[in-house]
Amino acid sequence: MPNLETCAPLVVARDFNFFYGAKPALHQLALDIPRGKVTAFIGPSGCGKSTFLRCLNRMNDLIDGTKMTGSLRLDGKEINDPEIDVIDLRRQVGMVFQKPNPFPKSIFENVVYGLRIAGHRNRTFLTDACEQSLKRAALWDEVKDRLHDSAFGLSGGQHQRLCIARAIAVAPEIVLMDEPCSALDPRSTNKIEDLINELAGQYTIVIVTHNMQQAARVSDLTAFFYEGKLVEVGETETLFTAPRCKETEDYLTGRFG
Amino acid sequence: MTAHQRKNFWxxxxxxxxLAAAALGxxxxxxxxxxxxxxxxxxRHLLAPKLALITVRDGGTFLGVAQKNELxxxxxxxxxxxxxNRELNNRADFRWLDDAAVAAITYPLAAALVERDGGGDFYGFLTGAEIAGETRNFAADFAGAVELWQTTLARVNPPIDRAQQKLAYLSETLRAGQLRQLRLQYAAHNARGRETAQKELDLLDxxxxxxxQASVAELARLQALQAAADREIFIFQTAERQTVRLPIRAIARLTFPNALSFAGRQKYMAARAWTILSAMPREAxxxxxxxxxxxxxxxxxxLMAISAFPFGVIAGIYLREYARDGALTRLIRIAVNNLAGIPSIVYGxxxxxxxxxxxxxxLDQILYPERVAAGITTFGTGGILWASLTLGLLTLPVVIVATEEALGAVPAEIRQGSLALGATRWQTLWRATLPMASPGILTGFILAIARAAGEVAPxxxxxxxxxxxAMPLDSIFPFAHLERKFMHLGFHIYDVGFQSPNVEAAxxxxxxxxxLLLLLVFTLNVVAIKLRNYMRKKYAAHAL
Structure with missing residues (x-):
C-alpha cells in the first residue's frame, strides 16, 4: 500500500485499551488513521467501533467509570493526557451522530454554534463561515433563502447535512461520523455519501457504518473490529476483495454479525 | 351476542x-x-333586582325582593x-311570608333601591330633596333624581376626599415621626451621642x-365639610309610610330598578361589576x-413567583445536570417529592x-431595637412578604420537579452534539438544553403558581x-410596604361567608x-397553555 504509507498518520493508537468500569471494551488496539483520507470502521454491533470513535474526542468522559490506558495520539498529542483541554480537543475533532441532532435554533445559529461558543462575535465572519460550511455540506442552495428559519423545518437528510455543516464550521482536523446514514432514506444516504466523497480531500474522515456497500463506496481504508479487537485494517478494495483473516471474510460474506 | 363476540368483548x-369515557364525562x-x-x-349579585310592593292579607304593605321559594x-x-331597611326592621334584612298571606304584588316604577355606605340597602319611594337649602319635590322624574344625586355628590365629595387624604397623610407622617422619636429616645439612653440625640429630639418634638396641630385643624375642617354635606338630603317614604331622610353622601348608588330599560339593566350590571373590582369593602x-x-x-x-422561580429552576438544574447520582442525591430527590406533599398549613x-x-x-432586633423595646413589631409579625415567601416555599418542590423532568426530556443527542462541538457543560446548558426545556419548566411553574394562588391556610x-x-402599595414613600398585612380573595371567601355578622346578606x-378567584386560576392556566404551545413551536423537540 504505497500511497498510504507516504501520508503521515493523523491518529496513532498503540496498546490502547478502554474499559467500561471493569469490563474491557477495546483491547490492545494498534491503528494509524491517515491524514486526508476516509477511514471506515466496520464490525458487528457491540464490537467497540463506536466506542473507539468516541475515544477520539473523549465523549466517553460523559459516562461514569470509563477508563483508557495505552497511547492514543492526535497529531502527536496524547488524547488520554489528563492535562489536555478537552474543549480544545473537541474543537479539533468534529462529530456527526447517528441521529441528526440540530439545536432548537435557526439554521444560521446551528451552523455558527461552534464558532459562537468559541467566542466569535463578528457578524461578517459568522455569515461567511456559515455560507462556506453550508456550501461544503451541499446544503446552501436548499436553505440560503431561509437561514433564519428554525432548523426543525428541514427534512431528515437535510438535518444530517446541517449537522455536518455545523461540525466543519469550526474547521476541525478530523470529522467523526457515527453511522450518519442509519436514520436516513436511500436518497438522503446517497447525498451524504456524495458529500463524504467531496469532503474527502479536505478533511480526515472516520466513519462507522453497518452498511458494507457504504464502506466500500466512500472509504479509502477500512478497519474491521470484532469483540473489542482490531482484526484487520487495510485499503478498502484489498480488504473487501481479499481479506487476510477468516473473521473478516465471514463477516463480509454475512456468515455472522 | 355470539360466544366469539363475548370473547372479543373482553x-x-x-x-x-x-369506564374511561364515563370517568371523563x-x-x-x-x-x-x-x-x-x-x-x-x-x-345574581350583579343583576338588577325586581323590587316588589307586597300587600299582605291582614293589612300592611312592604317593599321586598324575592329571594327563594320553598315548602x-x-x-x-x-x-x-x-x-x-335594617334600622326599621329590628336589624333584619329578610322576611319570610307564606304565599297564602299575600293579597297582591305590584312592581311600582317609583320604587327606589338605595345602596348605602352604612346600614345596608334601603327600599322606598323618593318624595323630595333638600339641596343647597332648597326643597324640591319629585313626582316620577327618575332620571332627574339620579342626575341630581350625581351632581350633588360631585359637588360635595371632592373637598371631603381631599381633606381625608390629607388627614391620612398627616397621620402617616405623624406615625413616622413618632417612630423616629422612639429611636432617638432610645439612642439618648445610650451614653454615646446623647447630646446630639437630645437636640434632634427637641426638634422632632x-x-x-x-x-x-395641623391634623386637629384638618379634622375640624373635614367635620365641618361633612356636616355641610350632610345637609344635602333626599327624602324617602317607605312602603309603611314612614319618612326617612338620607344624606346624599350616604347613598352609594341610587336606582329605580323597576323603571330600568334593557340598556339601563346592562349599565346597572356593569356598574355593579365595576364597583366590585374597583371599590373598597364596606360594612364588615x-x-x-x-x-x-x-x-x-x-x-x-x-412576589411568590419571583422568589420561587429562580431557586426552583437552579435547584432543578443542579440536581439533573450536575449532581452525581449517589445516595445523597437520591435522598434530596425523595425529600423534594415529600415536600410537595406536605399539607399547606404545615408550611404556614x-x-x-x-x-x-x-x-x-x-430583623426587628437589628433594625429597630427601640420599637422592640416599646413592644412594636415591624417585620416580626405577619406580612405580605413573609406570606409570599411561605407560598414560594410551597411551590418550590413542584418547580424543582418540573425543571428536572423538563431537562430530562431533552434528548441526550442535543447535549452530546453541543459538547462535541467544544461547548462546556455550562454553554450546553445555557444555549441548547435550557431553551429546549423551557416550555416544560414554564408550564410546570405556572401550574404550581395557579395551585398556590388559591391557598388560604398558610x-x-x-x-x-x-x-x-392600608394596602401593600401606596403613594407614601417607599411605596411598597411589604411588611404590611394584606387582604386576599381566598381568605375573603372564608371571612365573608362564615365570619361575617350577616351571612345571608353576604x-x-x-x-x-x-x-374572581376561579377566573384568576383559569387565566393563569390559559396563559400556561398558550405559553407552552408557543415555546413548543419555537423549540419543538419532538419535530426531530
Missing part, C-alpha cells in the same frame, strides 16, 4: 373503554356544574324576601406637635368591592416560626387579615369572590 377491552360534568353554580350565583314547615309554600366586607383583595392576591402571587407553621419569628424577629398564619388598614359576594 379481549378488546370494551368495558375499559366505557363525569369530570367534565363536575367542572361545568362547578363553574355553573358559582357563575349563576355570582350573576313551609306548616304546609303551603313560603317566600323569603329581602326587605332591607416641635415637628410632631406641629403635625398634630359584606358590601362594596374587593379591590384590596385583588391587589393583595396579585402582589402575593407576583413553618413560615410563622422561621420567617416571622426567626428572620422577622431578628396565609392565615402569616399575615392575611379580614380588613387591612352570600352573593362570596360567590362573586369565588368567581
Amino acid at each position: 379481549r378488546i377491552g370494551e368495558p375499559g373503554v366505557w 363525569l369530570t367534565v360534568a363536575m367542572i361545568l356544574l362547578f363553574a355553573g353554580i358559582i357563575s349563576v350565583n355570582a350573576m 313551609a314547615p306548616e304546609g303551603g309554600r313560603r317566600t323569603q324576601y329581602k326587605v332591607a 416641635a415637628e410632631n406637635a406641629a403635625i398634630k 366586607n359584606t358590601e362594596g368591592g374587593v379591590l384590596p383583595n385583588i391587589l393583595g392576591t396579585v402582589i402575593l402571587i407576583f 407553621i413553618f413560615g410563622l416560626s422561621f420567617f416571622i419569628y426567626g428572620i422577622g424577629g431578628t 396565609l392565615m398564619l402569616t399575615g392575611v387579615v379580614k380588613s387591612a388598614p 352570600k352573593p359576594l362570596v360567590y362573586v369572590t369565588a368567581l
Whole structure:
C-alpha cells in the first residue's frame, strides 16, 4: 500500500485499551488513521467501533467509570493526557451522530454554534463561515433563502447535512461520523455519501457504518473490529476483495454479525 | 351476542373503554356544574333586582325582593324576601311570608333601591330633596333624581376626599415621626451621642406637635365639610309610610330598578361589576368591592413567583445536570417529592416560626431595637412578604420537579452534539438544553403558581387579615410596604361567608369572590397553555 504509507498518520493508537468500569471494551488496539483520507470502521454491533470513535474526542468522559490506558495520539498529542483541554480537543475533532441532532435554533445559529461558543462575535465572519460550511455540506442552495428559519423545518437528510455543516464550521482536523446514514432514506444516504466523497480531500474522515456497500463506496481504508479487537485494517478494495483473516471474510460474506 | 363476540368483548377491552369515557364525562360534568353554580350565583349579585310592593292579607304593605321559594314547615309554600331597611326592621334584612298571606304584588316604577355606605340597602319611594337649602319635590322624574344625586355628590365629595387624604397623610407622617422619636429616645439612653440625640429630639418634638396641630385643624375642617354635606338630603317614604331622610353622601348608588330599560339593566350590571373590582369593602366586607383583595392576591402571587422561580429552576438544574447520582442525591430527590406533599398549613407553621419569628424577629432586633423595646413589631409579625415567601416555599418542590423532568426530556443527542462541538457543560446548558426545556419548566411553574394562588391556610398564619388598614402599595414613600398585612380573595371567601355578622346578606359576594378567584386560576392556566404551545413551536423537540 504505497500511497498510504507516504501520508503521515493523523491518529496513532498503540496498546490502547478502554474499559467500561471493569469490563474491557477495546483491547490492545494498534491503528494509524491517515491524514486526508476516509477511514471506515466496520464490525458487528457491540464490537467497540463506536466506542473507539468516541475515544477520539473523549465523549466517553460523559459516562461514569470509563477508563483508557495505552497511547492514543492526535497529531502527536496524547488524547488520554489528563492535562489536555478537552474543549480544545473537541474543537479539533468534529462529530456527526447517528441521529441528526440540530439545536432548537435557526439554521444560521446551528451552523455558527461552534464558532459562537468559541467566542466569535463578528457578524461578517459568522455569515461567511456559515455560507462556506453550508456550501461544503451541499446544503446552501436548499436553505440560503431561509437561514433564519428554525432548523426543525428541514427534512431528515437535510438535518444530517446541517449537522455536518455545523461540525466543519469550526474547521476541525478530523470529522467523526457515527453511522450518519442509519436514520436516513436511500436518497438522503446517497447525498451524504456524495458529500463524504467531496469532503474527502479536505478533511480526515472516520466513519462507522453497518452498511458494507457504504464502506466500500466512500472509504479509502477500512478497519474491521470484532469483540473489542482490531482484526484487520487495510485499503478498502484489498480488504473487501481479499481479506487476510477468516473473521473478516465471514463477516463480509454475512456468515455472522 | 355470539360466544366469539363475548370473547372479543373482553379481549378488546370494551368495558375499559366505557369506564374511561364515563370517568371523563363525569369530570367534565363536575367542572361545568362547578363553574355553573358559582357563575349563576355570582350573576345574581350583579343583576338588577325586581323590587316588589307586597300587600299582605291582614293589612300592611312592604317593599321586598324575592329571594327563594320553598315548602313551609306548616304546609303551603313560603317566600323569603329581602326587605332591607335594617334600622326599621329590628336589624333584619329578610322576611319570610307564606304565599297564602299575600293579597297582591305590584312592581311600582317609583320604587327606589338605595345602596348605602352604612346600614345596608334601603327600599322606598323618593318624595323630595333638600339641596343647597332648597326643597324640591319629585313626582316620577327618575332620571332627574339620579342626575341630581350625581351632581350633588360631585359637588360635595371632592373637598371631603381631599381633606381625608390629607388627614391620612398627616397621620402617616405623624406615625413616622413618632417612630423616629422612639429611636432617638432610645439612642439618648445610650451614653454615646446623647447630646446630639437630645437636640434632634427637641426638634422632632416641635415637628410632631406641629403635625398634630395641623391634623386637629384638618379634622375640624373635614367635620365641618361633612356636616355641610350632610345637609344635602333626599327624602324617602317607605312602603309603611314612614319618612326617612338620607344624606346624599350616604347613598352609594341610587336606582329605580323597576323603571330600568334593557340598556339601563346592562349599565346597572356593569356598574355593579365595576364597583366590585374597583371599590373598597364596606360594612364588615359584606358590601362594596374587593379591590384590596385583588391587589393583595396579585402582589402575593407576583412576589411568590419571583422568589420561587429562580431557586426552583437552579435547584432543578443542579440536581439533573450536575449532581452525581449517589445516595445523597437520591435522598434530596425523595425529600423534594415529600415536600410537595406536605399539607399547606404545615408550611404556614413553618413560615410563622422561621420567617416571622426567626428572620422577622431578628430583623426587628437589628433594625429597630427601640420599637422592640416599646413592644412594636415591624417585620416580626405577619406580612405580605413573609406570606409570599411561605407560598414560594410551597411551590418550590413542584418547580424543582418540573425543571428536572423538563431537562430530562431533552434528548441526550442535543447535549452530546453541543459538547462535541467544544461547548462546556455550562454553554450546553445555557444555549441548547435550557431553551429546549423551557416550555416544560414554564408550564410546570405556572401550574404550581395557579395551585398556590388559591391557598388560604398558610396565609392565615402569616399575615392575611379580614380588613387591612392600608394596602401593600401606596403613594407614601417607599411605596411598597411589604411588611404590611394584606387582604386576599381566598381568605375573603372564608371571612365573608362564615365570619361575617350577616351571612345571608353576604352570600352573593362570596360567590362573586369565588368567581374572581376561579377566573384568576383559569387565566393563569390559559396563559400556561398558550405559553407552552408557543415555546413548543419555537423549540419543538419532538419535530426531530
